[in-house]
Structure formats: structure tokens, C-alpha cells
Amino acid sequence: MNKLGKKLSLSISIAIICIITFSILLNKYFLPKYYLHEMKGNLESVTETIGSINKKDFINAVPELEKKYNVTIVYEQTNEDINSFNDSLRDNLDRKQVTLNKFWVTPDTLRKVENGKKVNKLYDQGKLKSSFLSSFMNKGNLFVLVGLSIAHFNDAAKVINMLYIYVLGIAVVIILLLVWLLTKKMTDPLKELKEVSEEIAELKFKKALKFKKAHVQTNDEIEELAYSINIMSDKLKKAHEDLLKKNENLKTFMADINHELKTPLSVIQIYAQGLKDGLDDGTYTDTILKQTKNISSLIEDLLNYSRIERAVFTKEKFNLFQLFQECLSKYDLECRTKNINVSVSNKVKGEMRVDADKKKIEMVFNNLISNAIKYTQNQKIDIAFAESGGQVLFTIQNGANIDDKKIEKVWEPFYVIESSRNKNVSGTGLGLAIVKSILERHQLDFGVLHQEGYIQFYIYFKRIP
Ligand SMILES: Nc1ncnc2c1ncn2[C@@H]1O[C@H](COP(=O)(O)OP(=O)(O)OP(=O)(O)O)[C@@H](O)[C@H]1O
Ligand SMILES: [Mg+2]
Incomplete structure (x- = not known):
């Protein structure tokens, strides 16, 4: 027993x-x-x-x-x-x-x-x-x-007491039998739970979940425990996978930073050597200055990115549309000089109040507007605010031709689409990574779509009364 x-x-x-x-x-x-x-x-x-x-x-x-x-x-x-x-x-x-x-x-x-x-x-x-x-x-x-x-x-009394002793003997035998049956029923699932927990402790989620995921059906507290362990196991598995992925991302990120810094630095080194050797054709200092600017903006972006990851978000209630208009107005002159046609449609009835970190949402708008201006291929930007399932759907789209398979990569740090790099318009490739981080921390639905020569970024904002 x-x-x-x-x-x-x-x-x-x-x-x-x-x-x-x-x-x-x-x-x-x-x-x-x-x-x-x-x-x-x-x-x-x-x-x-x-x-x-x-x-x-x-x-x-x-x-x-x-x-x-x-x-x-x-x-x-x-x-x-x-x-x-x-x-x-x-x-x-x-x-x-x-x-x-x-x-x-x-x-x-x-x-x-x-x-x-x-x-x-x-x-x-x-x-x-x-x-x-x-x-x-x-x-x-x-x-x-x-x-x-x-x-x-x-x-x-003697007779009754004798009877009691017989009853006692029989009762003990019955109890032992019942307890044996009951505890076997109880401990078998417990043993299984123990094995699953041990595997979870060793972070063997695959095995624990695939083959041994607790499938206890006892209709009592043990089943409830098994249910909780299954939930815990699922959540731990997800957290563990997230951590592994983050770790992997961090490694790539570090390699990218290394690469992004090394390139301009070696250019500076070559051109400085050229200057020293008297090879300057009058463009060397400009090249060195341009590369130093690149490095400094990269460092600025990196600092921004790491700040966003760690920053404490302070939410406040504000009018989303008003904030957007303020952001867009800063790009008025640039659009006019570049001859870019910006159309804004607002189909949302009433005030568009949201509860979010205003400064961070401003960064999101700035990044999306500046990207659209930088990368539009048809000199057109269409912006829309619409109502969707009680939320405010914000979309910004411009002409672009991007490989569909690579579209989701735009959110990754340092990712720059080749055609943009060639045109010399792209930056460090951190802008959308910052946008992603901000929106994720606000728990907002967002994404990017690509169709018929257009790229569209969308965000669902939670509206408050
Ligand atoms: N509106 C857009 N139209 C077409 N391509 C875009 C658009 N927005 C982003 N991209 C592509 O996605 C890449 C990543 O954008 P992201 O904003 O992260 O970086 P960046 O604009 O190159 O640099 P940064 O924003 O850090 O100055 C861009 O280099 C560009 O190739
Ligand atoms: Mg950008």
C-alpha cells in the first residue's frame, strides 16, 4: 500500500x-x-x-x-x-x-x-x-x-462486547480494503502529476505537454489541480519560448549593432587615411561627416529603442485625432517640397478619446508618417480613421512594392528593405521596432498589409467614453 x-x-x-x-x-x-x-x-x-x-x-x-x-x-x-x-x-x-x-x-x-x-x-x-x-x-x-x-x-454486556470485537475485526478489514482502493485511485493521478511537475521543473515542456500532459479525470480537487498544472505548464512553456526567442533576438540585435557601427567606422577610417595620404578629391571630409552623422543617429535611435523597452508608460486621456493632426502638421513643408499628396479621412463620429501614453503614441505617428514620406513610390499617402467594432481603426498607406514574404520583417530592429537602402533614404531600421514595442506595451492590435503596390500600416485604438 x-x-x-x-x-x-x-x-x-x-x-x-x-x-x-x-x-x-x-x-x-x-x-x-x-x-x-x-x-x-x-x-x-x-x-x-x-x-x-x-x-x-x-x-x-x-x-x-x-x-x-x-x-x-x-x-x-x-x-x-x-x-x-x-x-x-x-x-x-x-x-x-x-x-x-x-x-x-x-x-x-x-x-x-x-x-x-x-x-x-x-x-x-x-x-x-x-x-x-x-x-x-x-x-x-x-x-x-x-x-x-x-x-x-x-x-x-459480555455478549455485546464479544460482538463488538468481531465487528471491530471485520470493520478493520473492510476499511483497509476501501482505503487501499480509494488511495490507489487518488495516488495514481497524483503520481502522474508528480512526473509532469518534475518534467516541468527540468523545462521539458515538450515531453510534458505532448505525451504526459496531465489528463486526470477524477471529478474532484485532484482534477482541478491537474487542470491548474496544465495551465501553468502551457504558460511556462510560452514564457520559456518567449525568453528563448528574446535571447535569440538579442544575439542577432548585438550582431547587427556591431555590423551597423563597423561599416561607417571603416568608411571613416579609409577616408581619413586618404586625407592623410593627400588623396582627397574634395569629397572626403563630407563623406567622413556623413558617416559620423550616421553613427550619431544610430546611437540616438539605439538609446531611444532601449529606453522604450524599459520606460514606464504614463497613461492619460487625450484626443487621438487632435494629436495626429499636430504630428502631421510638422511634416507639411516636407510634403509640399517633395510634392507628396496627403489625404486624411475621418469617419469616426464624436470625440476620439483614448487612454494611453501620449508621448509614445506621438512617436508612433511620427515614425509612421516619416516612413510614408520617405518610402512612398507614388507620391501619395492615404490616412484614414474609421470605426470598427467599437474601436478606432487608424490606417496609413502609400505606394510601395515589397516582397510579401519579407513584409513582417519590417518590425525587426535594423531591418531595411534593400530597395530603400539603395535609394539611400532608409535610416537605421529601428523606427518600426520602436513602434512595435510601444504598441505591444499598450496591448493594441496592429499590423502591416501589402497589396497591389500599396503598403498599409494599421492600428486599432481602444476608445474610451
Ligand atoms: N511606409 C513604408 N513604405 C515602404 N517601405 C517602408 C515603409 N515603412 C517602412 N518601410 C520599410 O521598412 C524598413 C524599416 O522601417 P523602419 O522605420 O524600422 O526603419 P527606417 O525608416 O529605415 O529607419 P529609422 O526609422 O530607424 O530612421 C524601412 O527601411 C523600409 O524599407
Ligand atoms: Mg522609419
């Missing part, structure tokens, strides 16, 4: 042994005395009733009292001849089918009763295995006997 079963059967068996031992002791020592005490109480009630009524009423009430209290009542005129007095009493008792082996009222008892005292006597009937408990009292010159027969308890 398993540990739980042993513990359970031991405690239940001890409890049953205690109860039965207690019952045996009770039967042996306490019950006979208690029984006698109760019977005496019974007689007491009868004698009190008799004492409270007159002689005539008493004689009439005898049958009723006998029936009510289950006693035998006889009475006799007191007689100086104690032998004939006892004989008469005995005859009276015989008439009521109470035949006693041993019964004798002593002259002393008779005197006491004549003097108005109540006397109780217990007559052991020897082999009849019973006693006759009697109470004597005086009722207007009548000697009254109220008695009842009491079975000897000790023998009965």
Missing part, C-alpha cells in the same frame, strides 16, 4: 479501535449503573405521584400507573405477623405474574414505612439473572410496593 494509504488506514483503524474500546468500557462499567439509576428515577416518579393523590384515587389509578411507568404496584394492610404479611404481599405479586425467588420485607423496613418513610430495596433473583427493584411507601395505612424487574446487565 502507498504512503497515503498507510497513513489513512492507520488513522481510521485507530479511530475505530478507540470508539469500540470506549463502547466496551461503557457497556461494562457505566451502562449497568446508568440503567439502575434510570430505573430508580422511574420508581421515584411513581412514588411521588402516589404521594400526591389520596388513598381512594390511588387504588383507582393503580392500573394506569402500572401501564404508564411499566412497573408493578401491590398494596397490603400492615400486619403484626411479618410472615403472613410477606406471604400476602408475595401472593399479590404472584397474581400480577411477578414470581420472585427472593423477597422478604423485614420488620425493620415495615416499621420505617409505617413511620412514613420511603424505603428502596434491590432483591437479587440469583439464577434468574435479574433483580427486583422495589420501593416501599405508606399510603393511608396501606403498605405500597412499587417494583420493577431489572435484567442483569453484565452477561448481556
